[in-house]
Amino acid sequence: MNRKIALGYLGGVLFILTTSCWAAPQAQVQCDYDHTLADDPILMPGEPGMAMLHDFFGNKHTNANSTNASLKAHQNASCNNAADASAYWAPALKLPDGRIIKPAYQKTYYQANGSSLPNLQPFPEGIQILAGNHEGTSSNDGVISFLCSNSSYSSVATTNCGPAAGADHVQLDIGIMFPNCWDGKTLIPKTYDDPTLVYTTGPNTCPADHPVQLPQVNMNVAYIIPGTTPFDLSKTLLSLDPVMVDGKMQAQWGSIYTAHGDFMHAWTTQGAEFMAVLCMNVGMDCGTNIPYAYSVAQDTYVSNLADSDKNFSTETIVKAQDTWNDSGPDNTQPQSIGLIKVDIPPLPDASTGYPSDPNVMLNYALRIYGANVSTSDSEAVFFHVVDNNWNASTVTWNTQPTCDQYSASVNPVLSSTMGWLYVDVTDMVKTAMDAGKTQISFCLTGAREGQVFNITSSEDLHSLVLMQRLTRKITSE
Incomplete structure (x- = not known):
């Protein structure tokens, strides 16, 4: 079955989105602190050393001359998801006692802002x-918040920022909520007051002059401060732009309420698409499961008996049903076999660190949305690798590729409630690539006891996709 229509464009194909309600679907990435520079590539591009001190996370090559394109050209980053080569930065922090504290990491949540009618667009x-x-x-309030390990998030800086009970350090988090309604044309803001993006006024509500809703960037900068003595957060300082005094640059520091953040997007194109369209717009909490690249499946199923010459390419499900007797499949009973074929994405750019960096790991997963729809039990469905010599729009039971039902590659368990599942197919994909193949196909068979398994096809956004996931081990995890 081939994907048909929906609202918005993905990979050049137009889609219709289904409407549903959920609690704030999101994705996340965590990036170690990497370096500090007096640079600001957004507001002071091409002026190294002229900005306030900024702590940088993510892309290791970020400096005053960085652009979105240069970040993508040099993808090595400090983030646990190597699909993200973005740059994140925030002003340096000084405690009341004069110590300048380097952050440990930042964790960013990309959120759908509680939207009940999914209409998020990928970052342009x-x-x-x-x-x-x-x-x-x-x-x-609503933009900057503070968290000390002995308190909860607040927009007001506490005078008693201390450790949690029994801890030997204080963790301070500064939360920065970015605007998420875009004007649809301006990519680079000129000042902090430049209304390139504004905040939503409610769930799924963007003003008419900023009609494009993007995933909301919720950046949390974490500082690990040694010791157990509380300090006055309200008297903690953040770096400001320097001034010229007697011909010399002089550093400036301002109130903790000068907190702010910068984000320069450099997710892979398919990673950004997946995050907005195939994750949040279908109400899924994807966690760290945003792929470096992905392929949408060509899928269908075939059925025996009276349906042996029938093609099911217009159905919205991939179906598997299997009844066995003592000698194997019982073809006197209803049988259905699902078929999935996907292109294997090209290998990631070497600038990500793959494959030379042992901390960068590549794996593949089929994302499925399905259930055992015939009983209340959780049962296994069996995935077998088959030849690629079939076409979803023409294949029937009588022309299906040979499916060796005695040897499954993986057998994930589906519950009786429709839900998401990631099926690890790394070994099968790598074997296919080693054989010079650019596609891989699977047949799906049932639990051999007559249960019926339904998996949502590529007809809608609950899609069967092959995810190429590139993860990076970082020190803060």
Whole structure:
């Protein structure tokens, strides 16, 4: 079955989105602190050393001359998902006692803002986003928040920022919520007051002059501060742009309420598409499962008996049903075999660190949405590798590829409730690639006791996709 229509474009194909309700679907990435520079490639591009001190996360090559394109050309980053070569930065932090504390990491949640009608669009190539007020003197509710290990998140800086009970350090988090309604044209803001993006006014509500809703960037910068003595967060300082005094640059520091953040997008194109369209717009909490690249499946199923010459390519499910007797499949009973074929994405760019860096790992998974629809039990469905010599629009039971039902490659368990599942097919995909193949096909068979398994086909956004996942081991995990 081939994907047909929906609202918005994905890979050049137009789609219709189904409407549903959920609680804030999201994705996330965690990036170690990497370096500190007096650079700001968004507001002071091409002016190294002229900005406030910024702590940088993510792309290791970020400096005053960075652009979205340069980040993608040099993808080595400090993030646990190697699909993300973006740059994130925030001003350096100084405690009341004068110590400048380097952050440990930042964790960013990409969120759908509780939307009940999914209409998120992927980050456009080249977009750069600012959040916060670098001239702030008071709380910035809804945008900037603070968390100490002995308290909860608040927009007001506590005077008693201390450790959790029994801890030997204080963890301070500064949360920065970025705007997520885009004007549809401006990619690079000129000032913090430049309304390139604005905040939503409610679930799925963007103003008419900023009609494009993007995933909301919720960046949390974490500082691990040694010792158990509480400190006054309200008197903690953040770096400001330097000033010239007697012909010399002089560093400036401002209130904790000058907290702000910068984001320069450099996710892979397919990673950004997947995050918005195939994750949040279908109500899925994808966690760290945003692929470096993916392929949408060509899929269908075949059925025996009276349906042996019938093609099911217009169905919205991939069906597997299997009844066995003592000698094997019982073809006097109804049988259905699912068929899936996907292109294998090209290998990731070497600039990600793959395959030379042992901390960068590549794997493949089929993302499926399905269930055992015939009983209340959880049962296994069997995946077998088959030849690629079939076509979803013409294949029937009588013309199907040979499916060796005695030897399954993987057998994930599906419950009786429709749900998401990642099926690890790394070994099978790598074997196919070693044989010079650019596609891989699977047949799906049932639990051999007559149960019926339904898996949502590529007809809608609950799609069968092959995910190429590139993960990176980082020190903060």
